[in-house]
Amino acid sequence: MLKFYEYASCSTCRKARQWLDAQGVAYERLPIRETPPSPDELQTMLDAHGGEIKRLVNTSSADYRTTGLKDDLPGLSSKEVFNRLQETGNLVKRPFLIGDGVALVGFKEDDWAAAFKT
Numbered sequence: 591m592l593k594f595y596e597y598a599s600c601s602t603c604r605k606a607r608q609w610l611d612a613q614g615v616a617y618e619r620l621p622i623r624e625t626p627p628s629p630d631e632l633q634t635m636l637d638a639h640g641g642e643i644k645r646l647v648n649t650s651s652a653d654y655r656t657t658g659l660k661d662d663l664p665g666l667s668s669k670e671v672f673n674r675l676q677e678t679g680n681l682v683k684r685p686f687l688i689g690d691g692v693a694l695v696g697f698k699e700d701d702w703a704a705a706f707k708t
Contacts, residue, residue, distance in 0.1 A: 592617040595686035606685040606697040626679035629672045631688050638693035648683045
């Protein structure tokens with residue numbers, strides 16, 4: 591089962607959910623703030639995106655600036671970043687869809703269509 595991490599008020603998350611529903615894709619909805627992705631899921635996503643840690647971070651979030659992650663990110667190990675993302679789920683870029691050979695972060699319809707070969 592795919593896990594779909596989202597923030598309910600996020601319009602991009604709603605668009606992604608609508609797209610998944612239209613494609614008939616089954617998934618479990620999880621609130622990203624309260625239940626952030628696990629370190630293993632973060633590592634899987636990191637690997638799927640060529641080790642580019644910034645791809646996993648919600649750089650549009652006020653938390654990105656106020657927590658100091660913006661300044662700290664270049665000097666942190668992936669484990670340290672994962673810890674920060676676990677502590678503050680809002681720092682995880684969303685939507686975050688993972689499982690069954692799928693690892694997608696953010697919503698770009700063309701990328702999602704390619705991943706599902708639709």
